[in-house]
Amino acid sequence: RKEVEQDPGPFNVPEGATVAFNCTYSNSASQSFFWYRQDCRKEPKLLMSVYSSGNEDGRFTAQLNRASQYISLLIRDSKLSDSATYLCVVLIPGNQFYFGTGTSLTVIP
Amino acid sequence: DGGITQSPKYLFRKEGQNVTLSCEQNLNHDAMYWYRQDPGQGLRLIYYSQIVNDFQKGDIAEGYSVSREKKESFPLTVTSAQKNPTAFYLCASSVGTSGYEQYFGPGTRLTVT
Numbered sequence: 001r002k003e004v005e006q007d008p009g010p011f012n013v014p015e016g017a018t019v020a021f022n023c024t025y026s027n028s029a030s031q032s033f034f035w036y037r038q039d040c041r042k043e044p045k046l047l048m049s050v051y052s053s054g055n056e057d058g059r060f061t062a063q064l065n066r067a068s069q070y071i072s073l074l075i076r077d078s079k080l081s082d083s084a085t086y087l088c089v090v091l092i093p094g095n096q097f098y099f100g101t102g103t104s105l106t107v108i109p
Numbered sequence: 110d111g112g113i114t115q116s117p118k119y120l121f122r123k124e125g126q127n128v129t130l131s132c133e134q135n136l137n138h139d140a141m142y143w144y145r146q147d148p149g150q151g152l153r154l155i156y157y158s159q160i161v162n163d164f165q166k167g168d169i170a171e172g173y174s175v176s177r178e179k180k181e182s183f184p185l186t187v188t189s190a191q192k193n194p195t196a197f198y199l200c201a202s203s204v205g206t207s208g209y210e211q212y213f214g215p216g217t218r219l220t221v222t
Contacts, residue, residue: 004151032208043199043213044152087151091208095159096167097142099151 001026004090006100014108017078021103023088024070032091033064033071037084038102044087047073078107112136113214115200120219122194130185130217132200140203141183142211143167143175145196152199158183159205187219194221 006023013019033050050062050071061074088100113134122128140159144152154167158177172191187194197218201211
């Protein structure tokens with residue numbers, strides 16, 4: 001079983017739409033969680049850390065559900081510039097990061 | 110400007126040759142990492158280093174070697190023993206390894222023919 005699993009999509013949404021991605025993780029002792037954004041043929045860039053209480057940064061909201069072992073990312077009022085692949089990242093005991101395969105988002109005019 | 114640099118951006122080699130990929134950071138980060146990314150797959154950890162002169166194998170270390178002689182530098186050598194070396198190689202660094210976010214360099218695309 002993979003440490004981190006994401007729906008690869010693609011998600012094609014119109015501008016202004018709200019879209020949500022989920023990511024599940026297998027190790028219940030996972031310690032830290034992150035969402036990264038990766039544009040085509042570029043390096044991943046940190047979008048936000050995910051805290052137990054949930055956190056919001058502008059149009060982006062991240063949630064953690066430890067009981068069900070998933071994290072989510074909600075994007076409101078989608079912009080064309082949000083088109084990218086979103087990577088879920090989990091830190092497991094032993095200080096090793098595991099990356100999901102990514103969810104592809106295309107925002108359509 | 111603080112950041113992570115990787116060079117070169119594109120690299121082409123013949124099968125059977127060793128090749129070294131450069132990674133330098135001026136963020137004063139203790140930890141550094143090497144990943145490879147293949148189409149349709151997530152990033153996979155090759156090696157990581159928590160401190161100078163120390164490094165640990167990741168999930169796919171076979172066919173690779175690293176050194177960490179200086180805090181700011183973590184070069185990766187892809188040896189001829191690596192069966193499928195063609196990939197996108199990404200270097201990252203973080204303040205430490207205990208829950209700190211990682212920052213990535215721009216990557217090196219290696220093609221071996």
